Amino acid sequence: xxxxxxxxxxxxxxxxxxxxxxxxxxxxxxxxxxxxxxxxxxxxxxxxxxxxxxxxxxxxxxxxxxxxxxxxxxxxxxxxxxxxxxxxxxxxxxxxxxxxxxxxxxxxxxxxxxxxxxxxxxxxxxxxxxxxxxxxxxxxxxxxxxxxxxxxx
Amino acid sequence: xxxxxxxxxxxxxxxxxxxxxxxxxxxxxxxxxxxxxxxxxxxxxxxxxxxxxxxxxxxxxxxxxxxxxxxxxxxxxxxxxxxxxxxxxxxxxxxxxxxxxxxxxxxxxxxxxxxxxxxxxxxxxxxxxxxxxxxxxxxxxxxxxxxxxxxxxxxxxxxxxxx
Numbered sequence: 001x002x003x004x005x006x007x008x009x010x011x012x013x014x015x016x017x018x019x020x021x022x023x024x025x026x027x028x029x030x031x032x033x034x035x036x037x038x039x040x041x042x043x044x045x046x047x048x049x050x051x052x053x054x055x056x057x058x059x060x061x062x063x064x065x066x067x068x069x070x071x072x073x074x075x076x077x078x079x080x081x082x083x084x085x086x087x088x089x090x091x092x093x094x095x096x097x098x099x100x101x102x103x104x105x106x107x108x109x110x111x112x113x114x115x116x117x118x119x120x121x122x123x124x125x126x127x128x129x130x131x132x133x134x135x136x137x138x139x140x141x142x143x144x145x146x147x148x149x150x151x152x153x
Numbered sequence: 154x155x156x157x158x159x160x161x162x163x164x165x166x167x168x169x170x171x172x173x174x175x176x177x178x179x180x181x182x183x184x185x186x187x188x189x190x191x192x193x194x195x196x197x198x199x200x201x202x203x204x205x206x207x208x209x210x211x212x213x214x215x216x217x218x219x220x221x222x223x224x225x226x227x228x229x230x231x232x233x234x235x236x237x238x239x240x241x242x243x244x245x246x247x248x249x250x251x252x253x254x255x256x257x258x259x260x261x262x263x264x265x266x267x268x269x270x271x272x273x274x275x276x277x278x279x280x281x282x283x284x285x286x287x288x289x290x291x292x293x294x295x296x297x298x299x300x301x302x303x304x305x306x307x308x309x310x311x312x313x314x315x316x
Binding site for chain 1: 160168171172173174175177178179180181182183193197200201203204206207208209210211212213214215216217220221222228238239242243245246247251252253254255256257258260263264299301302303304305306307308309310
């Protein structure tokens with residue numbers, strides 16, 4: 001993993017100004033490169049490097065799962081420490097579980113389910129409840145608020 | 154917006170070809186087009202339409218907060234009156250240290266929180282300072298809040314549609 005201190009001005013400009021708005025055209029890198037006062041090939045190799053050293057986790061379109069008919073939902077369980085590893089194994093083994101985090105709370109396990117239909121989502125939650133023996137707190141979003149593109153380095 | 158657009162086969166192939174990233178070459182949409190077996194114009198038109206309908210939120214880089222020095226991620230959860238959540242959500246979503254912001258259901262009696270905001274700081278002290286700023290904005294509507302720090306990533310995969 002790289003060191004953010006090693007990033008130069010161009011790297012920072014890429015991270016700060018390219019969190020959205022990448023053009024849809026024949027030569028999109030050339031268009032962005034002109035804006036950042038660099039060349040197409042330099043821009044491509046910088047993005048490649050920032051991905052390689054872990055400063056960026058992705059480059060490309062961010063899809064909105066729900067608007068593609070998919071279901072993306074947060075859920076949590078109260079799992080006591082003595083049983084945590086067993087339950088984590090069951091939850092992680094489910095292909096529907098995209099992320100799973102341990103958190104310092106009585107609701108100690110938090111996971112995100114990504115499914116293609118709401119029916120699959122309900123079925124996955126039920127299966128997790130049955131297999132682990134713990135009630136699942138379903139926390140689907142009621143509303144998502146607009147987030148600007150703003151992390152700056 | 155509640156509209157759902159179903160993907161046809163070409164749309165689905167384009168999503169599959171791009172969901173882990175755009176090709177890093179001078180003409181990325183042309184590369185996708187070759188992979189899917191349609192023209193580059195078709196790929197660009199469809200991606201443009203997906204941006205317009207919100208199926209694609211945006212196209213660009215996704216910074217890795219942790220690698221960039223934001224090592225403390227606090228999931229902050231708040232109990233606020235339901236009728237105030239939307240106004241507060243719009244206001245708090247604007248803050249530059251908040252990366253996700255949602256209205257979610259309570260699970261009474263043991264989970265009174267209906268508003269979630271993910272806060273990124275360099276350490277716990279900074280997160281706590283930022284949470285005090287949010288509390289200041291929420292004011293009297295704050296009926297209680299907590300910060301849940303992640304202690305371990307148990308699983309992390311990309312969000313994918315199946316092939």
